[in-house]
Amino acid sequence: MTKTVIALLTAGALVASCGRNEPDYEDVADRALDGAGLQAAEADYDADAKVIHVTGTVTSEADRQRAGDVVSAAVGSGAQVANEVTVQGGHEETANDFDDAIETRLNNVVQLDAALKESAITFDAAEGVVTITGRVPTAAMKDRVGTLAKAEPGVRDVVNSLEVGPKS
Numbered sequence: 001m002t003k004t005v006i007a008l009l010t011a012g013a014l015v016a017s018c019g020r021n022e023p024d025y026e027d028v029a030d031r032a033l034d035g036a037g038l039q040a041a042e043a044d045y046d047a048d049a050k051v052i053h054v055t056g057t058v059t060s061e062a063d064r065q066r067a068g069d070v071v072s073a074a075v076g077s078g079a080q081v082a083n084e085v086t087v088q089g090g091h092e093e094t095a096n097d098f099d100d101a102i103e104t105r106l107n108n109v110v111q112l113d114a115a116l117k118e119s120a121i122t123f124d125a126a127e128g129v130v131t132i133t134g135r136v137p138t139a140a141m142k143d144r145v146g147t148l149a150k151a152e153p154g155v156r157d158v159v160n161s162l163e164v165g166p167k168s
Helices: 002-017 025-035 061-078 092-112 139-151
Strands: 041-046 051-058 080-083 120-126 129-136 157-160
Touching: 025 041, 025 051, 025 061, 041 061, 051 061, 061 080, 080 129, 080 157, 092 120, 092 129, 092 139, 129 139, 139 157
Parallel strands: 051 080, 129 157
Antiparallel strands: 041 051, 120 129
């Protein structure tokens, strides 16, 4: 607990010290994970989507959850966090099959929807976390795609990085 608090305070200070410039979210997240004793997890920041992908393999579900919580607290509202950490001893091949099935089902849902099928939408599932990218014409459609993804069996979390606007 003490390590987590120290890590969060350190990460918070790093973010605050960056002023108006966007902080190095990947570095902030990695430092917070290290400070919390979660060296098996690491962060990868996708600046275009403003998403931090937390990956790695830990020994327990509690550590998996804590990794996501530590990074979320460290970066605040500056970036979304996709917790894709796996638990040691899990069946990675089975998880990948589930992720592929989630992507396939979501792509099918979009193709069957007359309002969505002309939009450029991509689903990427990792450990049940679905990241949605692409472009849709309205905010309502963005929300609708996020809701469809959240309703899909096997989806633990959704990072909706769809852009709203006309086709480019």
